[in-house]
Amino acid sequence: MHPLLRIAATAWLTLVLLAGCAHRAALPQEELSAPLGDYLIGAGDVVNINVWRNPEVSVSVPVRPDGKITTPLVEDLQAAGKTSTQLARDIEKALEKYIQQPMATVIVTSFVGPYNQQIRVIGQAAKPQALAYRQGMSLMDVLIAVGGITDFAAGNKAQIIRTVQGSRQSLPVRLQDLLRDGDISANVAVQPGDVLVIPESWF
Structure with missing residues (x-):
């Protein structure tokens, strides 16, 4: 190959490789920039409060259940509905009367999350309970968290009760098809505030 052609080919290959690397490097950044909602504290959550240089x-x-917490020197402070950062600032403000320039982390x-952000599962689940909603949560995620359904469940007669703009809707779901037959088309997305009702089968 002519020396000039070899140099041109090498330069072209280098540019292609660099472009490919730049594209791959950009993907994680795009994923990181995806919008994520801040988690709001709810009744039933447990919060770890650390005040710098003040272990007491x-x-x-x-x-x-009323959404408040009580800590040493701070009584009845509202926590539910706040982010951990907002609660930390409120604790610092309450402690300023007793500690000079307190620095708190929460x-x-x-x-568990706020009531309107929970997924509640009732009826013939192995472990009926309220779950904290997570972004992108699906019906399968909910069923894994509650240990599946009992042998007495009428899985394909289950319903999701959902409130949309103040109106309550009932959406049929096929739990038996999803769990026992592996029908992925039955794996629907869930939304904050959904109630999954799993009825008993009457033989």
Whole structure:
């Protein structure tokens, strides 16, 4: 091959490889920039509160059914409906009366979420319960979390009760087809606030 042609071919190949690397490098950034909603604390969550250089007021506490928490020096502070950062700032403000320039961090260690963000499963589930909604959650995710359905469940007569613009809707779902027959078309998306009702089979 002529030396000039060899140089041109090498330069072209280098540009192609660099372009490919740049494209691959861009993908994770695009994924990272996908919008994610901030998690809101709900009643039943457990929050770990750490106040820098003040271990005596650093505690792990549950969020009460009324949505409030009580910690050393801080009583009845609203936690439900706030992000962990918002709650940390509120704790700092409450502690300013007792500690000079308090610095608090809040980590949610047990998740339930606000009532309107939960998925509730009732009826013939192995472990009926309320679950914290996660982005992209599907019916299969819900069933895994509750341990599947019982032997007495009428899986294909189950329904999702969903409130849309103040109107309650009933959506039929096919749990038996999904779990026992592997029919992936029955794996529908769930939404915050959904109630999955699994009736008993009457033989």
